[in-house]
Amino acid sequence: MSNRALPPPPPPVHLRTWPDRHTLLTDRGMALAVLRTKHLGVGRLLLLWLCGAGAMLGWALLSLVIQQFEDKDPLVFVMGPVFAILGLAALIPSVIGVALGIRRDRKIRELTDAWLALDSDPVSDARLRAPGASLAWLLSSVVLCALGLWASLGVAATAEPGRDTYGDVAFGMGAGLVMWLTGLVGIVKAVGYYRWALRSRGAPTTRGAHR
Numbered sequence: 001m002s003n004r005a006l007p008p009p010p011p012p013v014h015l016r017t018w019p020d021r022h023t024l025l026t027d028r029g030m031a032l033a034v035l036r037t038k039h040l041g042v043g044r045l046l047l048l049w050l051c052g053a054g055a056m057l058g059w060a061l062l063s064l065v066i067q068q069f070e071d072k073d074p075l076v077f078v079m080g081p082v083f084a085i086l087g088l089a090a091l092i093p094s095v096i097g098v099a100l101g102i103r104r105d106r107k108i109r110e111l112t113d114a115w116l117a118l119d120s121d122p123v124s125d126a127r128l129r130a131p132g133a134s135l136a137w138l139l140s141s142v143v144l145c146a147l148g149l150w151a152s153l154g155v156a157a158t159a160e161p162g163r164d165t166y167g168d169v170a171f172g173m174g175a176g177l178v179m180w181l182t183g184l185v186g187i188v189k190a191v192g193y194y195r196w197a198l199r200s201r202g203a204p205t206t207r208g209a210h211r
Helices: 021-040 042-070 076-116 122-128 131-158 166-202
Strands: none
Touching (some): 021 042, 021 076, 021 122, 021 131, 021 166, 042 076, 042 131, 076 166, 131 166
């Protein structure tokens, strides 16, 4: 299985060939472990931050266009479109990356629910909750949200006419907003996953469906 691939869904009832329950639980536990890592792994958190950094870079390039207009830079008609294109080229893929990540999370939950429905195993089911990973996502995202709010509100509150340009304010507030939104996505994911894992563990299963 490749590093990016997700486990396949469990086979239909008429195609299941597990010789005994122990074998089923082994495959079930392995699939759930991979799905848990794919959902709350460090790589997913770093990927979210990378998308946030890309969005900030894109916004910074777009802010340069505003600054050039304010400074009445004669190169604005040459460099302005270049900065705008580069900014959108960094911003749009970052937004798409977050959207695809949310879509992938839905797929992971569907696969996890399908594997959970096969049977019940207290050991693998307890690991599914992943309190440590959920807490790491939550705390790091809360910090990122706080930094984003501090940056955006701080820039707006301390801006002074004649000292700070509209471009400076737009960049500071936009960068702070991107940080806040990135952190908010992480918070929603951490809390949502933890609540979903608790509900899934308490849901009835089709024990013995492999037989």
